[in-house]
Amino acid sequence: MRRGSQVAVALVCVILGMMVSLQFKVQQAMSSNPAFQRSEELARRLRDAEKERADLQQEVADLRGKLAEMAEGKNVIATLTDQLQAAQMMAGLTALEGPGVTVVMDDSKRPSLPGDDPNAFIIHDDDILSVVNELRAAGAEALSINGQRVISKTEIRCVGPTISVNGVRIAPPITITAIGDPQTLEAGLKTRGGIVDNLGLWGIEVTVKRGERLEVPAFGGSTIFRYAQAQKKGG
Secondary structure: OHHHHHHHHHHHHHHHHHHHHHHHHHHHHHHOOHHHHHHHHHHHHHHHHHHHHHHHHHHHHHHHHHHHHHHHHHHHHHHHHHHHHHHHHHHOOOOEEEEEEEEEEEOOOOOOOOOOOHHHHOOOHHHHHHHHHHHHHOOOOEEEEOOEEOOOOOOEEEEOOEEEEOOEEEOOOEEEEEEOOHHHHHHHHOOOOOHHHHHHOOOOEEEEEEEEEEEEOOOOOOOOOOOOOOOOOOO
């Protein structure tokens, strides 16, 4: 029995050796076969293409993320730009155009009678201020007086025989340009017993003309605050 076992083991070893040799020859034959080589090359290219595709997909995902971040940043910048522009418009630092009215005021040409006060027949700073206030009350969004933009810091006062606006001396005729709804602005000035009627009692000429495209210049003076500052919250 021992000898039979040895013979069986030897036989198995011979068979295994033949199988290994056969497999080696098959692989050698396949590797030298052009068709097999092409299939191997195609498989390698396929693996490379799949890796390249995965890399490109990751790159596309990264770029989409960056684009989303850029879009969000652009939206923030656009919002801040709109807010800045609105603030500049409110502060009078931007030239504006739009519909509105042009008001021209001139001293009275009516000859004064004995005993009349000649100052009553000429335009004063109070008269201009009254017209400006009436236009503001009627919804004027932007105002200028003889080319001087009217803002919160604008002063209108008499300086001798002339009138000072933003530190610039002007003289009649006075031209006030107001941007807003033309009909409402004109109606506000021509209200019965209003500023136009009161000035007309002294012969002071006031004409109101509507316009569809009026221009109001930007404020050209200093906007620096020397003493005022924003209030700190929670202080």
